[in-house]
Amino acid sequence: MARTPRYDAPGLWHHVYNRGIARRPIFETVRDKRAFLAALAWQVRRGTLEVHAFSILATHYHLLIRSPDGSLSAAMQWVQTSYSRYFNRRRKRDGALVRGRFGSKLVEGGTYRRNLVRYIDNNVVVAGIGDDPCNYPFGSAWHYARSRGAPWLERSWVESDQMRRDELEAFSPKRYRERACAGIPDSVRESIERRVRGRRHERGTEESLDRPAGRVVERLRRSANIADGGTAWLPLTSLPALVAEVDRVSASAASGDELLRGSLLVGLGRQLVGATQLELATRLDISISTCRRLASVFGERLTTDLAYSALVESVVRTLQADWE
The missing domain is CATH 3.30.70.1290 (Transposase IS200-like)
Structure with a gap:
C-alpha cells in the first residue's frame, strides 16, 4: 500500500x-x-x-x-x-x-x-x-x-x-x-485523538476553529455534500458531546419535527466529529440508507431553512466554546 x-x-x-x-x-x-x-x-x-x-x-x-x-x-x-x-x-x-x-x-x-x-x-x-x-x-x-x-x-x-x-x-x-x-475538556481531547487515528485531512479546515460560529455555518452550507459520504471535516468535538448539545437544542425547538434531531446528528456528526456513516448509523440505531437520507436532509435544510441554520449555529457556537 x-x-x-x-x-x-x-x-x-x-x-x-x-x-x-x-x-x-x-x-x-x-x-x-x-x-x-x-x-x-x-x-x-x-x-x-x-x-x-x-x-x-x-x-x-x-x-x-x-x-x-x-x-x-x-x-x-x-x-x-x-x-x-x-x-x-x-x-x-x-x-x-x-x-x-x-x-x-x-x-x-x-x-x-x-x-x-x-x-x-x-x-x-x-x-x-x-x-x-x-x-x-x-x-x-x-x-x-x-x-x-x-x-x-x-x-x-x-x-x-x-x-x-x-x-x-x-x-x-x-x-x-x-x-x-x-x-x-474531554471533547477536545477526544477530537484530537480521533484526528490522530484518522488518515484523511482536508487542508485549511483547522482555521474554522478561529472563526465565529456564523462563518463556520457558511462554510458548512458550501460543503453540505460532504455530509453524505465524502471526506469528513476537521473533528471539532466528540460524538457524545455533539449528541448532548443536539438533544438540548432539539428539545427547545418546535415539536413535531421528526427529522430535526437525526439530520443534525448525521450532518454535524460527519463534518464536526469526523464520524463514519457506520458509526452514526450504529449510534442512532438506523440503517445506512436512512443515515444517507438524513445527510441529504441536513444539506438541503441548511441552505434553505433559516430556523434550521440558526440551530446549527447554536450547536457550533457551544462546541467552539470548549476549545477556548
Missing part, C-alpha cells in the same frame, strides 16, 4: 508522534529520555526543527514542531534512527523499536495549535504519572512553568499567544501552570 504523502514545506506546523512496537516501552530510563531529547536538540541546532511543545512518556511521545527548511521527514527519521541505535546498543538487542515511520498531522490555525499544546501537556495526567504536568521534567510544561528552560525549546509562539490572549505585557509561568493543571 502506498504511503500517504506528508505536507512538508518550510514553516509548516506539525503534530508528530509515535509509540513502541507492540506497545512496548521505548523509554525505560531517565537516560533514555534524555538521549531522545538530545537527538531532537541536535536537529534544532542544525536548523532543521523547531520544538514548541513535547511530552516523552514510557511507550510513546508527542511533539509540536516546525521545520524552518521543510525537512521534517529527514530530520525526524534521523532522530528516530539515532535513538533506536542508541537503545539497541545499550541493551545488546536488534530489530525494530518503534511502529515504523513517525505519525504526523498538519496543524493549521491558532486555536487548534493552542489546544494541542494543552493535549500534549495533559498526556502526563492521562498516563497516571501525576496531576501537575509542570512537575514532569520530560514535558515542555515543566519548562514553560519556569522563566527559563532548555535553550533548544522554541518558546516564542506559546509565550506570545498567552500574552495576547490574557493582555499581558510579559509571559507568566504561574498562569501557564494554572492552565496546565486545569486540564483539557
Whole structure:
C-alpha cells in the first residue's frame, strides 16, 4: 500500500508522534529520555526543527514542531534512527523499536495549535504519572512553568499567544501552570485523538476553529455534500458531546419535527466529529440508507431553512466554546 504523502514545506506546523512496537516501552530510563531529547536538540541546532511543545512518556511521545527548511521527514527519521541505535546498543538487542515511520498531522490555525499544546501537556495526567504536568521534567510544561528552560525549546509562539490572549505585557509561568493543571475538556481531547487515528485531512479546515460560529455555518452550507459520504471535516468535538448539545437544542425547538434531531446528528456528526456513516448509523440505531437520507436532509435544510441554520449555529457556537 502506498504511503500517504506528508505536507512538508518550510514553516509548516506539525503534530508528530509515535509509540513502541507492540506497545512496548521505548523509554525505560531517565537516560533514555534524555538521549531522545538530545537527538531532537541536535536537529534544532542544525536548523532543521523547531520544538514548541513535547511530552516523552514510557511507550510513546508527542511533539509540536516546525521545520524552518521543510525537512521534517529527514530530520525526524534521523532522530528516530539515532535513538533506536542508541537503545539497541545499550541493551545488546536488534530489530525494530518503534511502529515504523513517525505519525504526523498538519496543524493549521491558532486555536487548534493552542489546544494541542494543552493535549500534549495533559498526556502526563492521562498516563497516571501525576496531576501537575509542570512537575514532569520530560514535558515542555515543566519548562514553560519556569522563566527559563532548555535553550533548544522554541518558546516564542506559546509565550506570545498567552500574552495576547490574557493582555499581558510579559509571559507568566504561574498562569501557564494554572492552565496546565486545569486540564483539557474531554471533547477536545477526544477530537484530537480521533484526528490522530484518522488518515484523511482536508487542508485549511483547522482555521474554522478561529472563526465565529456564523462563518463556520457558511462554510458548512458550501460543503453540505460532504455530509453524505465524502471526506469528513476537521473533528471539532466528540460524538457524545455533539449528541448532548443536539438533544438540548432539539428539545427547545418546535415539536413535531421528526427529522430535526437525526439530520443534525448525521450532518454535524460527519463534518464536526469526523464520524463514519457506520458509526452514526450504529449510534442512532438506523440503517445506512436512512443515515444517507438524513445527510441529504441536513444539506438541503441548511441552505434553505433559516430556523434550521440558526440551530446549527447554536450547536457550533457551544462546541467552539470548549476549545477556548
